[in-house]
Amino acid sequence: xxxxxxxxxxxxxxxxxxxxxxxxxxxxxxxxxxxxxxxxxxxxxxxxxxxxxxxxxxxxxxxxxxxxxxxxxxxxxxxxxxxxxxxxxxxxxxxxxxxxxxxxxxxxxxxxxxxxxxxxxxxxxxxxxxxxxxxxxxxxxxxxxxxxxxxxxxxxxxxxxxxxxxxxxxxxxxxxxxxxxxxxxxxxxxxxxxxxxxxxxxxxxxxxxxxxxxxxxxxxxxxxxxxxxxxxxxxxxxxxxxxxxxxxxxxxxxxxxxxxxxxxxxxxxxxxxxxxxxxxxxxxxxxxxxxxxxxxxxxxxxxxxxxxxxxxxxxxxxxxxxxxxxxxxxxxxxxxxxxxxxxxxxxxxxxxxxxxxxxxxxxxxxxxxxxxxxxxxxxxxxxxxxxxxxxxxxxxxxxxxxxxxxxxxxxxxxxxxxxxxxxxxxxxxxxxxxxxxxxxxxxxxxxxxxxxxxxxxxxxxxxxxxxxxxxxxxxxxxxxxxxxxxxxxxxxxxxxxxxxxxx
Numbered sequence: 001x002x003x004x005x006x007x008x009x010x011x012x013x014x015x016x017x018x019x020x021x022x023x024x025x026x027x028x029x030x031x032x033x034x035x036x037x038x039x040x041x042x043x044x045x046x047x048x049x050x051x052x053x054x055x056x057x058x059x060x061x062x063x064x065x066x067x068x069x070x071x072x073x074x075x076x077x078x079x080x081x082x083x084x085x086x087x088x089x090x091x092x093x094x095x096x097x098x099x100x101x102x103x104x105x106x107x108x109x110x111x112x113x114x115x116x117x118x119x120x121x122x123x124x125x126x127x128x129x130x131x132x133x134x135x136x137x138x139x140x141x142x143x144x145x146x147x148x149x150x151x152x153x154x155x156x157x158x159x160x161x162x163x164x165x166x167x168x169x170x171x172x173x174x175x176x177x178x179x180x181x182x183x184x185x186x187x188x189x190x191x192x193x194x195x196x197x198x199x200x201x202x203x204x205x206x207x208x209x210x211x212x213x214x215x216x217x218x219x220x221x222x223x224x225x226x227x228x229x230x231x232x233x234x235x236x237x238x239x240x241x242x243x244x245x246x247x248x249x250x251x252x253x254x255x256x257x258x259x260x261x262x263x264x265x266x267x268x269x270x271x272x273x274x275x276x277x278x279x280x281x282x283x284x285x286x287x288x289x290x291x292x293x294x295x296x297x298x299x300x301x302x303x304x305x306x307x308x309x310x311x312x313x314x315x316x317x318x319x320x321x322x323x324x325x326x327x328x329x330x331x332x333x334x335x336x337x338x339x340x341x342x343x344x345x346x347x348x349x350x351x352x353x354x355x356x357x358x359x360x361x362x363x364x365x366x367x368x369x370x371x372x373x374x375x376x377x378x379x380x381x382x383x384x385x386x387x388x389x390x391x392x393x394x395x396x397x398x399x400x401x402x403x404x405x406x407x408x409x410x411x412x413x414x415x416x417x418x419x420x421x422x423x424x425x426x427x428x429x430x431x432x433x434x435x436x437x438x439x440x441x442x443x444x445x446x447x448x449x450x451x452x453x454x455x456x457x458x459x460x461x462x463x464x465x466x467x468x469x470x471x472x473x474x475x476x477x478x479x480x481x482x483x484x485x486x487x488x489x490x491x492x493x494x495x496x497x498x499x500x501x502x503x
Contacts, residue, residue, distance in 0.1 A: 002187075007067040010221040029385040032077055034068035035059055042070030047211065050483050051371035055242070056136045066384050072217030076136045077386065078370075080395040082430040087371065088394065089382050089434055091438035097127065100391045102216035102370035108346050114294030116301065120376065120438065123285045127295065130283075131442050134273050135299075140186075140446070143267075145345050147185045148450055151178055152457055153342050158464065163495050168467045171315050173307040173456075173492035182450060183303040187296060188248070189269035197246045201237045202300050207437050208234050210482030214298055245293045270299065299443075300481070306367035309484045313365040314358065314455055315411050319464060319493065320472045324414055328357050329459045333498075336460060343456045345449060356414040358448065359431075362424060363413060366433035369397035369485050373439065396432055397485070405430040420490055424448075462495040 029499045035046045047069065049055040054416030056078055060067050065081030079088055097120035102107070115131060118124040134140075155178050159169055180199055184191065197336045213230035224261075225231065231261060257281075268276070274295065278287040318325040336343060348355070373392040380386065401409040407416065422428045424444065426436030432439040441447070458464070466475060478488040 006426065008068060029387065030383065031387075032066035032068040034070075034386045037070050040072075042072055044071060047071065051479055052212075053395075053397045053481060053485060054479075056370070057395060057401075060395055062298065064384060070318075071218060072214075072287065074217060074391055075387070076393060077466070078393045078395050079381075080398040081402070084382055085394055085432060085436075087393065089426070089432070089435070092379050092381065093437040094384070095377050096373045096375055096392060098374035098376040100305050100374040100393075103219055104195075104209055104213055104216060104230060106237055107234045108209065108236075108294075108297065109198070110290040110294050110478060111412040113288070113290045114298045115442075116298045126285050127291070128397065129440060130274075130277065131295075134277065134447065135270050135381040136442060137296070140268075140270070140273075141222070143269075144182075144186050144446065145449075147182055148195065148453055148476065149342050150456055151181045151185070151342055152236060154181075155169070155454070156342070156457060156461055159495050160497060163462075163497060168492045168494055170490055170493050172308075172312045172487065175181045175311040175445065176304070178454060179304040179308040182353055183300055185269075185279055186303075187270045187299060189271070192248055193251075194244050194247070198241065198400040199300075201244075202243050202297065202304075204237050205234065205241075205297070205307055208237075208482040210484070241297065242290075242293055245296060246289060249289060249292065264493055269457075271296070277493075302441060302443055303446060305484050307450050309486045310358075310361060310365065310451050311454055312487055314361045314451070315464070315493065316475065316477060316487065316491055317361055317364070318357070318459075319466060319491075320477065321412050322472060322476055324412065325459075325464070326356065328354055328414075329463070332460045340460065343453060343460055348452050348456065351456060353414065354452065356417040356453060359417045359422075359424065360412060362433040363400045363406070363431060365485060366396045366465070367484050368435075369434070369481075370394070371396055371435050371439075394432070394435075399430055400433075402430070410457070461498055463492050463498055464495060467492060467494050 022165060035043055036162050046059060047055055056069075059069075060078055060080035065079065065084045067080070069076045069078060079085055099117055099119065099121070101112070101117055105117040106112070112118040112123070115124065115127050118127065122393070155174060159174070160293045162169055164220045184195065184199075188195075208230055211230075214224045214228045215231045218224040248271070256272075256275060273294075274287060274292045277283060279291070318328065331351060332343075335350045336347055371394040373388050373394065375388055375392065378386065378388050384394075389397060399405065403409050422431050424431055424433050426432060426434070426440045427435070433442045434447075466472065476487075476489055480486050480488045
């Protein structure tokens with residue numbers, strides 16, 4: 001009995017000592033609500049599905065505009081209202097300026113050497129400035145206009161060839177090939193050795209980045225790291241890409257050293273620009289081979305998969321809505337007249353309905369359904385505590401289909417953008433397919449111009465229908481989750497030439 005009394009006395013004394021010495025637990029943080037969790041896996045059982053963006057959207061509708069998930073070990077807040085997005089992208093933009101970086105993204109970004117997966121710091125600001133001032137300046141924009149026109153012309157001629165033998169057109173494949181061709185010429189000036197291998201590895205990395213990898217969900221677990229193949233596959237692809245680009249750089253440096261175009265900036269491709277900046281050595285943070293390799297990956301990731309996916313969704317929606325297709329074709333053909341070869345940038349400002357179609361496509365099918373951010377410091381959003389180093393997903397998909405901001409949000413209706421100022425420039429927080437704030441995509445104009453020009457030429461030069469006797473209602477519109485949200489199956493259409501003269 002005496003022993004028990006002694007133990008009780010010691011226990012009570014210890015508790016009192018802790019209490020009076022200021023050892024009370026810290027005030028509980030007011031965190032956003034979320035679904036119930038399980039040990040070890042957290043909220044994963046709620047999220048894992050074939051289409052996680054739709055599953056997460058349903059959870060957001062139950063739990064509110066800010067929802068806390070625990071994805072394995074990783075705390076994640078999903079933002080799913082325009083009001084909350086404004087606080088993230090505008091009011092507290094600096095606090096949310098870090099980019100969520102998983103283990104795989106860190107490998108792909110060479111530890112933050114590029115733009116997409118780099119942290120918000122002086123090096124990132126320098127790289128973004130290089131992107132805007134050097135890679136996307138007026139001279140490069142003009143050069144890219146010429147490239148787009150030539151590649152779109154080549155695409156139209158390939159469709160004419162297919163129609164001549166009665167073949168259907170694989171829009172998905174054509175859209176991807178066009179995006180790859182335009183970006184490859186913009187970056188490298190044309191085809192290069194091991195190009196197909198390079199593009200294949202880029203696609204492999206995008207597939208890995210677009211999925212759930214156990215290493216990203218349980219980064220501290222050595223056992224998971226040992227069992228998972230994602231990390232090893234990512235490193236293998238990155239090593240191969242690095243090897244290919246190193247070879248391209250070495251060849252280009254030899255050409256530049258020989259004086260073939262090294263003294264002129266008039267015909268520089270993007271690789272020449274980066275090499276010139278490396279040679280000038282005038283940047284605060286010198287450009288390394290890893291910097292250049294990572295920036296090139298960023299350009300291909302942002303400029304190929306997203307644009308090609310948006311184009312196939314645009315054609316899918318127009319096929320499913322013949323009245324919108326007819327209205328868009330009538331506008332293009334009436335405004336531009338007969339006998340046109342290739343529609344260019346200067347024509348786009350006249351095509352108001354076409355631009356509304358593209359906005360509606362980007363609303364229903366945003367390139368990135370869940371835009372990642374990360375908190376660099378503690379802050380508050382809508383009364384909730386946002387802790388430092390919390391991963392953030394901006395649920396663009398949910399907001400773009402929220403009836404609070406859009407009438408009949410599931411309906412494809414380009415006319416909803418008539419006579420309003422809603423745009424994708426980052427100031428309309430109910431419509432942010434390219435993000436906003438400091439992390440907004442710097443290549444918006446490049447991506448949308450290619451999309452607009454290609455779609456305008458498709459509608460001007462061809463009438464489109466489904467093969468055989470298929471009706472528009474029978475078209476499979478199911479989605480496939482990944483780095484972008486694409487179609488589950490390729491889109492095959494029959495093209496009937498409308499303007500035959502000068503393509």
